[in-house]
Amino acid sequence: MKCMYCHAAMMRHPAPFQITRQHYHVTLERVPAWVCSQCGEVYFETPEVEAIQNLIELLEVQSRRLRKAA
Ligand SMILES: [Zn+2]
Numbered sequence: 001m002k003c004m005y006c007h008a009a010m011m012r013h014p015a016p017f018q019i020t021r022q023h024y025h026v027t028l029e030r031v032p033a034w035v036c037s038q039c040g041e042v043y044f045e046t047p048e049v050e051a052i053q054n055l056i057e058l059l060e061v062q063s064r065r066l067r068k069a070a
Helices: 048-068
Strands: 012-022 025-036
Touching: 025 048
Parallel strands: none
Antiparallel strands: 012 025
8 A cells, every 4th residue: 555645655554533612622542544654644444434433423413412512
């Protein structure tokens, strides 16, 4: 696998994932990923992306419930 920006080799390596929304912030410390050996670009594969999307959907639904209750 090669980096789409600098075309250097990508290595399997855990990487942090962060998102910031208006009502919550999520930091995952070590998500399995591909990291570029040259520029540090990070790619997540489909299973990891899907897991993160599911997590955010759940957070979105539950945080909406919390805001409604307030
Ligand atoms: Zn690169």
